[in-house]
Amino acid sequence: MTTGPTVLSLRGATKRFGGLVAVNDMDFDVTEHEVLGLIGPNGSGKSTTLNLISGALKPTEGTISLRGTPISHLSAADIARRGIARTFQLVRLLPSMTVLENVRAGAVFGHRRRWGAEADAHAMRMLALVGLDRRANAHVGELTYIDTKRVELARVLASEPKVLLLDEWLAGLNPTELEEGIALIKRLRDEGRTIILVEHVMDAIRSLCDRCVVMSTGTKIAEGTPEEVLSDPEVIRAYLGDDDA
Amino acid sequence: MSMTKRDWQSITLSAVLLAVAACLPLTGDAYMLSIGITIAMYAVLATSWALFSGPTHYISLATAAFFGLGTYTTAIGIENGLNYWATLPIAAVLGAVLAALVGLATLRLSGVYFVIFTLGLAELVRQVVTWGQNVSGQKGLYVLTDITEVHIYWQLLVLGGIVYLTGWAIGRSRLGFALRIIGDDEEVARHSGINTSRAKILLFMVSGATAAVVGSMLAPRYIYIEPALAFTPMLSFLVVIMALLGGTGRLWGPLVGVIPFTLLWEAISASFPNQTTLLLGLSFLVIVYLLPRGFVGLIESGKRRMREREAFA
Ligand SMILES: Nc1ncnc2c1ncn2[C@@H]1O[C@H](COP(=O)(O)OP(=O)(O)O)[C@@H](O)[C@H]1O
Numbered sequence: 001m002t003t004g005p006t007v008l009s010l011r012g013a014t015k016r017f018g019g020l021v022a023v024n025d026m027d028f029d030v031t032e033h034e035v036l037g038l039i040g041p042n043g044s045g046k047s048t049t050l051n052l053i054s055g056a057l058k059p060t061e062g063t064i065s066l067r068g069t070p071i072s073h074l075s076a077a078d079i080a081r082r083g084i085a086r087t088f089q090l091v092r093l094l095p096s097m098t099v100l101e102n103v104r105a106g107a108v109f110g111h112r113r114r115w116g117a118e119a120d121a122h123a124m125r126m127l128a129l130v131g132l133d134r135r136a137n138a139h140v141g142e143l144t145y146i147d148t149k150r151v152e153l154a155r156v157l158a159s160e161p162k163v164l165l166l167d168e169w170l171a172g173l174n175p176t177e178l179e180e181g182i183a184l185i186k187r188l189r190d191e192g193r194t195i196i197l198v199e200h201v202m203d204a205i206r207s208l209c210d211r212c213v214v215m216s217t218g219t220k221i222a223e224g225t226p227e228e229v230l231s232d233p234e235v236i237r238a239y240l241g242d243d244d245a
Numbered sequence: 246m247s248m249t250k251r252d253w254q255s256i257t258l259s260a261v262l263l264a265v266a267a268c269l270p271l272t273g274d275a276y277m278l279s280i281g282i283t284i285a286m287y288a289v290l291a292t293s294w295a296l297f298s299g300p301t302h303y304i305s306l307a308t309a310a311f312f313g314l315g316t317y318t319t320a321i322g323i324e325n326g327l328n329y330w331a332t333l334p335i336a337a338v339l340g341a342v343l344a345a346l347v348g349l350a351t352l353r354l355s356g357v358y359f360v361i362f363t364l365g366l367a368e369l370v371r372q373v374v375t376w377g378q379n380v381s382g383q384k385g386l387y388v389l390t391d392i393t394e395v396h397i398y399w400q401l402l403v404l405g406g407i408v409y410l411t412g413w414a415i416g417r418s419r420l421g422f423a424l425r426i427i428g429d430d431e432e433v434a435r436h437s438g439i440n441t442s443r444a445k446i447l448l449f450m451v452s453g454a455t456a457a458v459v460g461s462m463l464a465p466r467y468i469y470i471e472p473a474l475a476f477t478p479m480l481s482f483l484v485v486i487m488a489l490l491g492g493t494g495r496l497w498g499p500l501v502g503v504i505p506f507t508l509l510w511e512a513i514s515a516s517f518p519n520q521t522t523l524l525l526g527l528s529f530l531v532i533v534y535l536l537p538r539g540f541v542g543l544i545e546s547g548k549r550r551m552r553e554r555e556a557f558a
């Protein structure tokens with residue numbers, strides 16, 4: 001499913017922290033309506049790659065472009081406005097606000113900006129999409145773990161991004177929640193959204209991703225369909241060589 | 246967004262309270278009027294301080310710098326033949342410009358650096374003005390106008406009304422929402438598409454301009470101003486303490502702190518004139534430890550407890 005136009009592309013993206021090369025010369029493209037899995041052992045640089053794309057960190061070298069326009073020099077806010085939205089590996093909500101207000105943040109300031117009743121209605125639609133519309137007025141402190149993840153996802157969706165970055169969105173869920181979570185992302189996929197999915201859960205990778213990029217110690221070691229990369233000897237070695245995998 | 250019934254109620258209530266406060270000079274009591282001016286002055290300063298610091302949690306100790314800037318703008322303006330009324334907007338613009346410069350230089354830094362920088366800035370401005378006056382051979386400046394205490398009081402009330410309306414409008418605007426998000430999680434704010442520096446600088450400018458205008462309005466009261474008076478760091482600390490005592494979570498919070506604290510402070514400074522700094526520090530500790538969210542926090546948790554009791558009853 002690599003037929004659509006390229007939405008996002010990384011060319012030689014590199015991030016150094018002092019002597020450590022967390023992301024090393026990454027090249028890959030994401031096409032429209034594609035779900036790209038970014039996988040690899042812990043510490044292989046997946047979150048750092050997302051940080052480079054979302055503007056949380058500036059690449060040391062290389063360029064990242066959105067529909068052919070370089071964005072790597074822009075601030076995180078400008079990148080968000082151009083249509084790249086993300087969740088965080090450790091969920092980040094707005095603790096003083098209600099569920100609805102959290103989601104409204106995405107609706108008001110994101111890629112497509114709304115205000116007033118329109119923003120609220122849109123935020124409610126996003127809450128319905130993630131199955132949380134009945135908790136709209138709850139305080140985020142009262143939520144279960146998966147519901148906090150749902151709020152964060154709804155906030156991100158509310159900005160109507162062109163590209164969605166999900167950093168281990170399924171991590172830490174129990175088996176029932178995991179099933180719900182996979183179904184939810186599947187729905188986003190069926191809506192034709194463009195997604196980069198950082199994930200450890202193999203079932204999710206197999207059922208959700210069109211293509212995978214595998215990282216190990218900052219470098220891309222394989223790229224292809226989930227079946228291809230998961231049977232690649234180098235990928236297996238990278239995973240088995242890591243205790244956390 | 247349209248105005249709700251509650252909005253109209255709070256606007257009406259505020260207008261009535263302001264009108265009642267405006268009648269204070271009718272009592273003819275000079276001491277009451279003098280305390281009234283002090284309360285009005287701190288109410289405006291603390292409310293506008295909290296407009297910025299409430300949502301962002303950045304503690305600014307630069308109030309004295311803006312206040313002194315306004316005082317000196319009026320003094321120098323009048324000395325050079327400007328009309329008093331013309332000096333107020335000039336002070337507002339200068340205050341906003343100074344705030345923008347400070348904001349550009351510091352608001353990217355984390356909170357602690359910001360506190361230190363603003364305190365340092367206030368001292369720096371004071372030293373520069375002192376130096377400037379030494380060069381020109383004067384210790385201070387005379388501010389001679391026909392503006393009476395009653396006029397100053399009413400001017401402060403009008404400014405207070407403007408600050409409340411501004412704060413209310415900001416609270417309902419995208420800017421106000423952006424600041425709440427910034428206060429909750431700046432990383433989320435940035436990734437949601439908010440230009441966090443711009444939002445913070447805009448609010449700091451509102452706060453700085455207001456403090457400068459308060460300084461302008463107070464200049465005629467002092468008659469003779471010098472740097473140690475116009476730029477006293479005590480002012481910055483008092484504003485912070487009063488705003489925190491009231492609570493910065495609501496627009497009316499600082500006012501609730503200003504009134505009792507000003508009265509208490511009047512009594513303390515009269516009884517222990519040499520221990521004011523020590524007592525100021527003590528009050529700060531007491532407020533931060535016992536009332537971390539101020540009277541507002543106390544009132545709101547009281548309300549919540551009442552609601553819960555009703556729910557269970
Ligand atoms: N802000 C940072 N400063 C220094 N080192 C970092 C920083 N962020 C990540 N790293 C390091 O970069 C490497 C890759 O981390 P990360 O991208 O979080 O991996 P992953 O998400 O694949 O588990 C790790 O060695 C990590 O310790």
Ligand SMILES: [Mg+2]
Nearest residue numbers: 046047048089
């Ligand atoms: Mg990670």
